[in-house]
Amino acid sequence: MAPQKLLCLPSLLLLLLTRLLPQADTRSFVVDRDHDRFLLDGAPFRYVSGSLHYFRVPRVLWADRLFKMRMSGLNAVQFYVPWNYHEPEPGVYNFNASRDLFAFLKEATLANLLVILRPGPYICAEWEMGGLPAWLLRKPKIRLRTSDPDFLAAVDSWFKVLLPKIHPWLYHNGGNIISIQVENEYGSYGACDMSYMRHLAGLFRALLGDKILLFTTDGPEGLKCGSLQGLYTTIDFGPADNMTKIFALLRKYEPRGPLVNSEYYTGWLDYWGQNHSTRSVPAVTKGLENMLKLGASVNMYMFHGGTNFGYWNGADEKGRFLPITTSYDYDAPISEAGDPTPKLFAIRNVISKFQEVPLGPLPPPSPKMMLGPLSLHLDGNLLAFLDFLCPQGPIHSILPMTFEAVNQDHGYMLYRTYLIHTVSEPAQFWVPNNGVHDRAYVMVDGVFQGVLERNMKHNLFLTGKKGAKLDVLLENMGRLSFGSNSSDFKGLLEPPILGQTVLTQWLMFPLKVDNLVKWRFPNQLLKSSHPQTPSGPTFYSTTFPILDSGGDTFLFLPGWTKGQVWINGFNLGRYWTKRGPQQTLYVPRPLLFPRGALNKITLLELENVPLRPQIQFLDRPILNGTVHKTHICSLSAESASEPMELSGH
Numbered sequence: 061m062a063p064q065k066l067l068c069l070p071s072l073l074l075l076l077l078t079r080l081l082p083q084a085d086t087r088s089f090v091v092d093r094d095h096d097r098f099l100l101d102g103a104p105f106r107y108v109s110g111s112l113h114y115f116r117v118p119r120v121l122w123a124d125r126l127f128k129m130r131m132s133g134l135n136a137v138q139f140y141v142p143w144n145y146h147e148p149e150p151g152v153y154n155f156n157a158s159r160d161l162f163a164f165l166k167e168a169t170l171a172n173l174l175v176i177l178r179p180g181p182y183i184c185a186e187w188e189m190g191g192l193p194a195w196l197l198r199k200p201k202i203r204l205r206t207s208d209p210d211f212l213a214a215v216d217s218w219f220k221v222l223l224p225k226i227h228p229w230l231y232h233n234g235g236n237i238i239s240i241q242v243e244n245e246y247g248s249y250g251a252c253d254m255s256y257m258r259h260l261a262g263l264f265r266a267l268l269g270d271k272i273l274l275f276t277t278d279g280p281e282g283l284k285c286g287s288l289q290g291l292y293t294t295i296d297f298g299p300a301d302n303m304t305k306i307f308a309l310l311r312k313y314e315p316r317g318p319l320v321n322s323e324y325y326t327g328w329l330d331y332w333g334q335n336h337s338t339r340s341v342p343a344v345t346k347g348l349e350n351m352l353k354l355g356a357s358v359n360m361y362m363f364h365g366g367t368n369f370g371y372w373n374g375a376d377e378k379g380r381f382l383p384i385t386t387s388y389d390y391d392a393p394i395s396e397a398g399d400p401t402p403k404l405f406a407i408r409n410v411i412s413k414f415q416e417v418p419l420g421p422l423p424p425p426s427p428k429m430m431l432g433p434l435s436l437h438l439d440g441n442l443l444a445f446l447d448f449l450c451p452q453g454p455i456h457s458i459l460p461m462t463f464e465a466v467n468q469d470h471g472y473m474l475y476r477t478y479l480i481h482t483v484s485e486p487a488q489f490w491v492p493n494n495g496v497h498d499r500a501y502v503m504v505d506g507v508f509q510g511v512l513e514r515n516m517k518h519n520l521f522l523t524g525k526k527g528a529k530l531d532v533l534l535e536n537m538g539r540l541s542f543g544s545n546s547s548d549f550k551g552l553l554e555p556p557i558l559g560q561t562v563l564t565q566w567l568m569f570p571l572k573v574d575n576l577v578k579w580r581f582p583n584q585l586l587k588s589s590h591p592q593t594p595s596g597p598t599f600y601s602t603t604f605p606i607l608d609s610g611g612d613t614f615l616f617l618p619g620w621t622k623g624q625v626w627i628n629g630f631n632l633g634r635y636w637t638k639r640g641p642q643q644t645l646y647v648p649r650p651l652l653f654p655r656g657a658l659n660k661i662t663l664l665e666l667e668n669v670p671l672r673p674q675i676q677f678l679d680r681p682i683l684n685g686t687v688h689k690t691h692i693c694s695l696s697a698e699s700a701s702e703p704m705e706l707s708g709h
């Protein structure tokens with residue numbers, strides 16, 4: 061109630077209200093160790109929270125998703141702040157449009173949701189490099205997530221910008237942020253550098269004050285190195301884990317205070333080439349109910365997953381490099397398209413046994429649209445647009461340089477050299493030490509020869525005349541977001557070898573594909589007179605109107621192999637139909653122009669197109685398509701033996 065309204069009330073009622081209404085100076089969120097609970101404004105409080113990542117949802121849909129979370133019975137939302145999403149270059153900050161973190165905080169307030177904030181600096185989250193900016197790797201010897209002075213200098217500089225902006229949003233300052241996490245599952249990272257964690261804790265305290273609750277989150281195996289005196293210790297585990305055993309372990313670190321599971325897994329992530337992950341509704345709800353019975357506070361990871369648009373997906377390393385899919389549906393209670401699922405209603409029912417859930421129905425699933433099939437026309441081979449894709453021209457070096465060395469953080473780079481002698485018999489072309497990071501599309505004089513892939517495909521056999529152009533298009537499939545070492549450099553990490561010759565004298569073309577795609581592809585852009593062959597990295601596009609009012613839709617690319625999609629200049633993400641399990645890409649309705657206007661779709665197909673280059677828009681997702689299982693080849697690339705045949709191509 062606005063302060064001026066209070067003045068006309070009878071004094072007794074006024075007195076009563078000022079006692080009931082929390083005032084900024086009495087707002088508090090604290091741990092009550094005497095009764096193993098939280099207190100909000102002095103009253104017992106338990107949060108039932110869900111994770112939603114604003115950076116995976118178009119801004120225009122934030123309010124919709126948060127409203128559905130509130131209507132599900134949640135009283136808090138938990139989210140990360142990806143450093144690389146807001147500081148694209150050192151000292152350059154972006155909090156605009158879909159990066160407007162403070163607009164998202166406001167939407168959470170409007171949805172009557174408290175906030176549990178996780179600003180990192182590392183966030184994992186299957187996000188590119190776990191949220192750390194790739195430009196950190198321009199200092200190749202930097203030791204990430206340690207007290208390395210170069211790393212701490214960049215962290216301090218970032219947090220001295222971010223945290224003062226967060227300060228007014230803290231609950232006791234009148235905002236909605238009740239707690240803030242320091243780092244992320246640090247106990248799972250081999251460095252175990254406690255001076256780094258102490259530095260972070262000191263920095264957070266210095267910039268946020270001493271009232272805000274700071275906490276850590278680790279898996280059961282990470283508590284030893286992830287927890288820190290002065291930070292409240294919380295844990296993460298899923299439905300299949302032994303809650304009693306894990307909470308007993310947590311009690312060794314927090315003997316008193318509320319039990320907290322900061323990441324209760326409602327589903328799981330997907331990798332290209334692996335089966336689609338799900339978690340059953342009964343298992344998820346049983347585990348949730350057991351925790352709520354204990355009085356624990358719980359955050360469900362994810363409550364709404366969203367999408368890894370553009371090049372933002374991360375990767376894991378489990379025996380081999382595993383890039384995360386474009387969809388981050390996570391089998392979450394709210395689907396990637398924002399629709400309530402049976403899992404949501406089952407969770408809502410559990411929550412209602414313990415606390416009030418808002419009355420009223422949840423919104424129904426959003427309207428969906430089918431369209432097509434649409435035929436795409438061939439705009440031209442990628443090489444034909446090289447002048448436009450790399451307007452500043454190539455960088456010359458005797459040995460190939462990494463993406464990071466030429467300040468290219470994401471996407472694609474072309475490596476070019478010329479054969480110094482004729483190779484008349486097929487000769488092995490390979491890169492030592494598994495040095496293709498991550499996929500290479502090889503052309504000789506513009507003719508597509510095939511693919512090399514990190515851990516998966518180590519060699520090709522090539523021929524070529526003296527002076528022939530050898531082009532290697534390198535695709536960065538997303539940097540490791542979890543694992544022993546997140547210094548995941550991209551590009552040709554070693555000079556390739558053809559036959560017995562180490563290839564030197566390279567031209568590197570960092571490619572600005574997104575800039576080009578915002579243009580139309582008039583044929584006059586094409587300089588080359590030779591006919592454009594539909595093989596290897598090639599652009600296709602078409603325009604199309606939507607019918608009636610339209611709706612969300614799912615792009616289906618039957619027969620296509622692998623590539624990138626843009627709709628009206630927006631980078632929708634990667635497709636890999638040939639590899640699976642994801643077969644469709646979510647297209648939010650707000651990306652499309654209304655009926656009467658023409659939408660433009662552009663594909664960069666990296667390998668091979670179907671006989672008829674057509675696409676369709678479906679009214680439902682396909683996230684568990686047939687997986688073309690891929691097997692690990694012999695990692696010793698030196699072995700001349702042909703690696704195991706891949707069934708994935």
Ligand SMILES: CCCC/N=C1\SC[C@@H]2[C@H](O)[C@H](O)[C@@H](O)CN12
Pocket residue numbers: 183184185186244245248296323329542
């Ligand atoms: C065995 C799991 C170790 C890696 N931790 C994971 S995998 C899925 C989730 C998200 O990445 C989340 O960002 C992590 O904090 C915890 N977690």
